[in-house]
Amino acid sequence: MGSPPDISLDRSSPVPLYFQVAAQLEHAIIDGALAPGARINNEIAMAAELGLSRPTMRQAIQVLVDKGMLVRKRGVGTQVVHGKIRRSVELTSLFDDLSAAGKRPRTEVLALDLIAATDEISSELQIAAGARVWSLERLRYVGDEPLAHMHNVLPAEVLDLSSVDLAQVGLYAALRQAGVLMRVARQRIGAKRAETREARLLHERRNAPLLTMQRTAYDDAGHAVEYGAHAYRPDLYAFELTLVDR
Amino acid sequence: MGSPPDISLDRSSPVPLYFQVAAQLEHAIIDGALAPGARINNEIAMAAELGLSRPTMRQAIQVLVDKGMLVRKRGVGTQVVHGKIRRSVELTSLFDDLSAAGKRPRTEVLALDLIAATDEISSELQIAAGARVWSLERLRYVGDEPLAHMHNVLPAEVLDLSSVDLAQVGLYAALRQAGVLMRVARQRIGAKRAETREARLLHERRNAPLLTMQRTAYDDAGHAVEYGAHAYRPDLYAFELTLVDR
DNA sequence: GTCAATACTTTGTCAGGACATATTGACGTA
DNA sequence: TACGTCAATATGTCCTGACAAAGTATTGAC
Structure with missing residues (x-):
């Protein structure tokens, strides 16, 4: 397991907790702190470390799975996607x-x-x-x-x-x-x-x-x-x- | 609120409940039983009718939101998307x-x-x-x-x-x-x-x-x-x- | 050394509950 | 008539808890 990136939560912020986690994980991936192919810590442990419920942790991870940055495998864990991610399909001009x-x-x-x-x-x-x-x-x-x-x-x-x-x-x-x-x-x-x-x-x-x-x-x-x-x-x-x- | 489509659940099936619901809602939309622009019943009521928990109902709806077939609005409800949906972006050949x-x-x-x-x-x-x-x-x-x-x-x-x-x-x-x-x-x-x-x-x-x-x-x-x-x-x-x- | 069974690990599914926030419509007042 | 307020409605967020399923590691038998 990779060591957890430095995630801090601001519970007084209007930004949902899951979104804060997802954003910081995304930065860790983009900055290289989480390398392509690296396994991240399991969601139960991460939730405990951050003082979150597991569904909230799961929701944060799902945001990045949807962006193609993480892949999940039952019984194994969650891994940073190999290869350069350009961008997800987005509704932009x-x-x-x-x-x-x-x-x-x-x-x-x-x-x-x-x-x-x-x-x-x-x-x-x-x-x-x-x-x-x-x-x-x-x-x-x-x-x-x-x-x-x-x-x-x-x-x-x-x-x-x-x-x-x-x-x-x-x-x-x-x-x-x-x-x-x-x-x-x-x-x-x-x-x-x-x-x-x-x-x-x-x-x-x-x-x-x-x-x-x-x-x-x-x-x-x-x-x-x-x-x-x-x-x-x-x-x-x-x-x-x-x-x-x- | 539109009347609920006829959804039946097979709890002995290995297919997850949320997936069964999503599939049947999708068929209702494709078959025209749920018309473009129609409001579907609220998720709390639908969960109760189907004997499901609300998160499970939410997950089913989210599948269709991700496919672009439904849109959700806080305080208002969930609506079938106007316009013909072709297909979501899919990883297919x-x-x-x-x-x-x-x-x-x-x-x-x-x-x-x-x-x-x-x-x-x-x-x-x-x-x-x-x-x-x-x-x-x-x-x-x-x-x-x-x-x-x-x-x-x-x-x-x-x-x-x-x-x-x-x-x-x-x-x-x-x-x-x-x-x-x-x-x-x-x-x-x-x-x-x-x-x-x-x-x-x-x-x-x-x-x-x-x-x-x-x-x-x-x-x-x-x-x-x-x-x-x-x-x-x-x-x-x-x-x-x-x-x-x- | 190999293979099968078992245990452990981790994600997937589902339940029940509570509070927050955005939207809309009804109603009252100026 | 227009505007403000409030209540009802419905989704959004978050929590605790439990079991199932898939994958991997370990152990024991041959």
């Missing part, structure tokens, strides 16, 4: 992703219009055909190079996009600021040829391969709040994710 | 996926060799350079059309691939049959141009866009058991996934 990766994304708003939803859009967003929606077209740059061409559609009543500085704020951050809690997204990742306009926007040749993603995002009441169709330059972007089989 | 989708996948093995791991392969699989690995190259068809060109590499000691009928059995099924429990995979999805040979294999034009995926899969002890590099025809395949923000 490209702006959030690039920012988190230390890249300074820059956004150019190509068009923002309040339009009537087409049949396709109304079907995706499950709203009445002809309902008012924001249609937002943007280019996202990293450095001097355009990385993504993005078209997003949102029901008008979700938020007033005209009052958001979309060159500075990612779309999802704006939704969060407006109190929209996104909980579920359906996503489809594919590839296509760059058409003439899009190729020009993305500094690629016509017919160059582009990585594509369509997404419909739903809030915590289950209402569709965004439909997006994005195209990315594959030399500048890829979807990296860690899958965990429970 | 393309063969499994296509089979589950009712498509009859056909496989053509192009090459199977026992080779010495290159530096790149040994780095990905975290094995010694020069160690023995299986190198497997295949084409996967749906109907008469090739859908994917796949190259997979596995450490030799994981299983003996030469004794597997890879035209009939998916690679992951073979690993499972050999007792390998895959738990975590790192995946990278991108796009590229089809090179000459690959284009010919996939019945595409040279330089056509292909959807790509590289994957390293780890077993439940954290050992890398597979590295794969796949290319798909984007007209025949896309990655569809449902993200859940917990």
Whole structure:
């Protein structure tokens, strides 16, 4: 068994105990104090050391199992996953992703219009055909190079996009600021040829391969709040994710 | 509150109670007995009706929350997610996926060799350079059309691939049959141009866009058991996934 | 030395209980 | 009508306790 990392709990904090433990274990893994392949102490002993109940300890460990950082085996114990963990699948925007990766994304708003939803859009967003929606077209740059061409559609009543500085704020951050809690997204990742306009926007040749993603995002009441169709330059972007089989 | 679906429990079954409940709730959602947007009964009442403890009921619901089929809100209740749920992100092979989708996948093995791991392969699989690995190259068809060109590499000691009928059995099924429990995979999805040979294999034009995926899969002890590099025809395949923000 | 049985270890499942927190609706007041 | 307050509702967190199941180590017999 590995020696336990230094975990301290603040019982007066509003942050749940299980979350505090999970966060500190996660740091220990990321910092290397818990090495890949290392066995951590058993959950009964750890719970006793920290003065927690076992289900609380289990819940903390489960958070990291879900992130793919720990694996558990009945009769054996819990081990740090070998190999580099990139990130779990998360419901974040490209702006959030690039920012988190230390890249300074820059956004150019190509068009923002309040339009009537087409049949396709109304079907995706499950709203009445002809309902008012924001249609937002943007280019996202990293450095001097355009990385993504993005078209997003949102029901008008979700938020007033005209009052958001979309060159500075990612779309999802704006939704969060407006109190929209996104909980579920359906996503489809594919590839296509760059058409003439899009190729020009993305500094690629016509017919160059582009990585594509369509997404419909739903809030915590289950209402569709965004439909997006994005195209990315594959030399500048890829979807990296860690899958965990429970 | 919606009326509770008809849930029956077999307490003599080895299947955990929480799993039985989750499965039946899932069927109720898929069959339409629980409509999108519908509120399900509160967890305390449901636990009482089923003669379960509340944590067990919570665990069942959590399974479906993790699958993106239910959303929970404190003070309000638990609701079926609006919108069609495709599937959660799962650690499955393309063969499994296509089979589950009712498509009859056909496989053509192009090459199977026992080779010495290159530096790149040994780095990905975290094995010694020069160690023995299986190198497997295949084409996967749906109907008469090739859908994917796949190259997979596995450490030799994981299983003996030469004794597997890879035209009939998916690679992951073979690993499972050999007792390998895959738990975590790192995946990278991108796009590229089809090179000459690959284009010919996939019945595409040279330089056509292909959807790509590289994957390293780890077993439940954290050992890398597979590295794969796949290319798909984007007209025949896309990655569809449902993200859940917990 | 090998193999089978047993004991030990550790996670998985389940129960019952209590309190905290967020949400919503009803009601009262200005 | 609008706003504030309060109670009811429902999930979120945490605790104690017990048994089951899977994996590993140890021991004894051959």
